Amino acid sequence: MEASPESATEDRLDALAAAGVGRLSFGLQTASGRLLKSVGRNHTFADFQNVYRSARRRGFSLNLDLMQGLPGQTFTDVVEDLDAVLALGPDHLSVYTLQVEDRTLFAKREVELDTDFAREAMDMTLGRLAEAGFDHYEVSNFALPGRQALHNIGYWIDRPGLGLGCGASGFLGGVRYENEDRLKPYLERVEAGVRPVFSAERLEGKAKVGEELMLRLRLREGLVLTPEMKGFFRAELESLTARGLLEFDGGGCSDCLARLRLTREGLFLANEVFREFVPPFDGPLAPAGLERQ
Secondary structure, three states, X not given: OEEOOOOOOHHHHHHHHHOOOOEEEEEEEOOOHHHHHHOOOOOOXXXXXXXXXXXXXXOOEEEEEEEEOOOOOOHHHHHHHHHHHHXXXXXXEEEEEOOOOOOOHHHHOOOOOOHHHHHHHHHHHHHHHHHXXXXXXXXXXXXXXXXXXXXXXXXXOOOOEOOOOOOOEEEEOOEEEEEOOOHHHHHHXXXXXXXXXXXXXXXXXXXXXXXXXHHHHHEOOOEOOOHHHHHHHHHXXXXXXXXXXXXXXXXXXXXXXXXXXXXXXXXXXXXXXXHOOOOOOOOOOXXXXXXXX
């Protein structure tokens, strides 16, 4: 379950433990008081440490989210963030590079990512977490042995899952769907006994294969290409390999059984790689059997 340092009270932690929740993910972002304030966080790192210890006492497995490339963040800040979180001893870390999305605070401030800084910070992070015993098993995720996020892995391997609640997304019977994200319409539909699905899409053919490629490449173990992948995306795969963004185990090739994965450079430019297989989405999903029933 996702949790914030501000809302994870003792009573709520007790309730979650009693309900059988075993893992919490905290959006820490940074240990720097200066940066926490600049990104609008209301907690201090000392506040977070108290919440962290309370959660540990209750036996939760813990993930911490860190952000790199924040406005005003220095390389020293990144080093100190890693020092601080590793001293706490979490089971899992998610480390993200800042992406400025439309209609966000950073977009309004016209913040731009310093790509050279972000690349240097990520390179250092990869080495530091490897030394600390963390397995880099997914583009942004690192875990101690046996502590990978099985829930998240389910997304990358296309495991079916129910999306329950306002704004939730799910994947069932080959259909990806999204529930109504406005609370009043959502409740009206539920109370009327009508599925609160806002939009849905059944992927087929090239779109389905492209999504599978994108999702499997997020995992560091990579994948063995299927004939369909090679048939639909041979040109893109050859181009990305020639650019040094994808590589085959042991110098293999697309026509053998070697596993394909992102290179170190491909990790940093992962979204650029993924766009070759899944074009940016900029419209409503088409109905696909779960729509507004």
